[in-house]
Amino acid sequence: MPAHSRRLVLLLGFAGFIVMADNWVVSPILPAISKSVGVTPEAAGLLIAAYMLPFGVFQLVFGPLADRFGKSRVILSTFTAFAVATALCALGNSLTGIAAFRALTGLFAAATMPISLALIADTVPMEQRQQAVGSFMGIAFLGQALSMGIGGAIAYYFDWRGVFIVYALAAVVIAVALWRGLRGMDIEPPQRDRHESVFKPYLALLGHGPSLRTYLIILVEGAFLLGSFSYLGALLAHRFSLSFLAIGGVLTAFGVAAIIAGRTSSKLAGAWGRTRTIAAGIAVAAFADGLVFAGGHSLILTGIGVFALGFGFMTAHSTLITVATEFAARSRGTAMSLVTFAFMVGGAIGTQAGGRIAQATALTSLYGIYATGLLALALVALFAVGSVGAPKIAALDGAR
Numbered sequence: 250m251p252a253h254s255r256r257l258v259l260l261l262g263f264a265g266f267i268v269m270a271d272n273w274v275v276s277p278i279l280p281a282i283s284k285s286v287g288v289t290p291e292a293a294g295l296l297i298a299a300y301m302l303p304f305g306v307f308q309l310v311f312g313p314l315a316d317r318f319g320k321s322r323v324i325l326s327t328f329t330a331f332a333v334a335t336a337l338c339a340l341g342n343s344l345t346g347i348a349a350f351r352a353l354t355g356l357f358a359a360a361t362m363p364i365s366l367a368l369i370a371d372t373v374p375m376e377q378r379q380q381a382v383g384s385f386m387g388i389a390f391l392g393q394a395l396s397m398g399i400g401g402a403i404a405y406y407f408d409w410r411g412v413f414i415v416y417a418l419a420a421v422v423i424a425v426a427l428w429r430g431l432r433g434m435d436i437e438p439p440q441r442d443r444h445e446s447v448f449k450p451y452l453a454l455l456g457h458g459p460s461l462r463t464y465l466i467i468l469v470e471g472a473f474l475l476g477s478f479s480y481l482g483a484l485l486a487h488r489f490s491l492s493f494l495a496i497g498g499v500l501t502a503f504g505v506a507a508i509i510a511g512r513t514s515s516k517l518a519g520a521w522g523r524t525r526t527i528a529a530g531i532a533v534a535a536f537a538d539g540l541v542f543a544g545g546h547s548l549i550l551t552g553i554g555v556f557a558l559g560f561g562f563m564t565a566h567s568t569l570i571t572v573a574t575e576f577a578a579r580s581r582g583t584a585m586s587l588v589t590f591a592f593m594v595g596g597a598i599g600t601q602a603g604g605r606i607a608q609a610t611a612l613t614s615l616y617g618i619y620a621t622g623l624l625a626l627a628l629v630a631l632f633a634v635g636s637v638g639a640p641k642i643a644a645l646d647g648a649r
Contacts, residue, residue, distance in 0.1 A: 254373050258381050260430045261365040263423045264328055265389025268361045271335060271354065271416055273396040275300070276482070277493045278409040285409065286344050299348040304355035305593045311360035312367070312586025313450065320368050320582060321431040327360035328427060332420035339413035362389065363585040370574035370581050378574060379518055383511025383567035390563070391504030397482050398497010405494070450583040460576045460584075462633045464591045466626070467569055470531065471592035473623045474562050476599025477538055477616065478503065481555060484541065484612055489548055499552055506559030514564045515571075523568050524634050528627045530565025534558055535623035542616035565630075566592075572634070 275282070275296050283293035315323040334353040341347030365385060373381040403412045454460045481503075485496045510530075518526040540554030570588055577584045599619075606615045 254377070254381060256430060257372060258369060258385050259388075260423075260427055261361075261368065262385045262388030264324075264361050264427060265365055265385060266392035267416060267420050267423055268331070268358045268392070269389045270392035270396040270399060271331075271358060271420075272300075272304070273393055274400040274412060274416065275351070277397050277401040278404045278412055281404055281409040282347065286342070286347070288344050293344060295344065295348050296351050300351040300355035300358075301593075301597070302355070303352050304359045305590065305597065307356050307359035308363055308586050308590040308593065309451070310586075312363050312582035312584070313580075315360075315364045315367060315582035316450070316580050320364050320371070323582075324360055324364040324368070325424075325428055325431060327357045327364075328420070329424045331357040331361070332417055332424050335413055335420055336417035339410040339417070363589045364582055366570060366574070366585040366588070367581040370585070375575070377515075379515035379567055379571040380512065382570050382574075383514045383563060384508070385511070386567055386570070387504070387508030387511035387563055390507045390559070391501075393478075394500040394502075394504030394507075394559070395497055397500060398494050401493025401497065450577065450580040451587065454576060454580075454584060454587055457576065459634075460573070463569060463573055463576075464587055466527070466630055466633055467566075467573075467588055468591040468595040469622075469626055470562075470565060470569070471595025472599030472602070473538075473595075473619045473626065474534055474558070474566075474599075475592070475596030476603040477534075477541075477558060477619050479596075479600040480603055480607065480612060480615060481541075481558075484616075485551070487612060488544075488546060488551065499548075499555060502552055502556040503559035503562075506556045507563040510560045510563035511567055514567045517564065518568055518571075523572060524631060526568045527565045527634055528630045530561045530563070530568065531623055531627040531630060533561030533564065535561075535620045535627060537561055538616045538620035538623060542613055542620060569634075 279293050279296070282296065283289060286293070311323060311327065331354060334350060334357055337350040338347060338354060341350055366382065369381050369385055370378060400412050403415050455464070481500060482493075482496045485491050485499055491499070514526060514530070517529070521529065534557070537554045537557035537560075540550055540557060544550035544554055570585075573584055573588050574581060603615045603619070606618060
């Protein structure tokens with residue numbers, strides 16, 4: 250990759266890192282917040298929903314805005330607002346006040362992932378794009394993997410307000426770097442007619458067979474993979490009585506594996522083809538869940554399963570995203586918003602279903618069931634994604 254492309258991926262990766270870390274940061278500090286504001290931990294769970302709802306919904310809003318008004322412009326303004334909103338969370342004195350600030354944080358955080366992916370697709374040639382996408386996603390999901398350990402450590406040495414202050418300061422530093430790095434770089438003037446219906450690109454993408462099948466694979470992938478990841482912390486605490494800091498250390502294996510897979514998935518796709526790479530990545534994730542299921546009281550086997558889950562996830566996901574970047578060159582913000590929305594909705598379904606499975610049976614059983622589901626999805630992907638030539642949508646296409 251050219252030096253300017255590497256800098257872009259790194260800058261956007263850091264932004265994705267802090268956003269994904271912020272995504273999960275409330276979980277380890279929920280008991281401390283509930284005690285501080287005088288409510289039960291169950292009631293304080295509102296803070297998670299307050300963040301996730303706007304984070305999911307506004308994924309679909311910012312992509313079309315970026316296509317109309319410029320991607321750099323939208324991501325710079327929203328990421329700056331995200332830093333401010335994160336700082337405001339530290340000032341909340343009631344559950345309602347903190348929930349309102351978390352909702353604002355989730356709203357502005359929603360722009361970072363889809364617009365970053367669209368910017369990368371606009372600037373990096375197709376032959377190098379998967380490596381760029383994989384590197385960006387690996388850095389971002391390292392933030393998700395480390396969030397529990399980081400949040401728990403900061404809260405232990407300071408308090409829960411310190412977590413938001415540290416995250417806000419980190420976001421400010423990244424925002425300044427983004428402003429300097431992206432200033433004047435808005436790859437192109439707004440490409441779409443500002444009077445065009447915001448629904449037209451979505452309808453075209455969902456009415457196009459290859460793109461619809463790709464989005465459905467991403468949705469189901471999100472259900473099984475995010476559903477699996479969401480309960481790894483609880484599983485590690487239950488099996489091995491680990492502290493939040495130790496759990497964060499084990500989950501780092503997921504992020505490290507994601508970074509490695511982000512660097513290698515493009516080579517695998519070049520050798521095997523994208524369809525087989527997607528199926529292979531999902532199959533590795535199935536193997537990972539099987540290891541976690543069978544790991545019993547072996548921390549080594551469980552840790553290998555965590556690593557394999559990150560590797561399989563990023564191998565499949567970066568390939569699926571690369572495919573999706575070619576569906577609509579003039580509406581990449583919209584196309585990437587649909588990718589992240591499908592993945593997050595799938596994750597929400599998988600997490601909710603996983604909780605019910607764990608309650609009805611046992612937490613370990615969840616991983617056996619999801620391993621089976623992932624294996625079935627790998628087989629479906631071989632046929633549903635097809636030869637993955639990423640045929641463009643005529644109604645949305647533009648020469649690129």
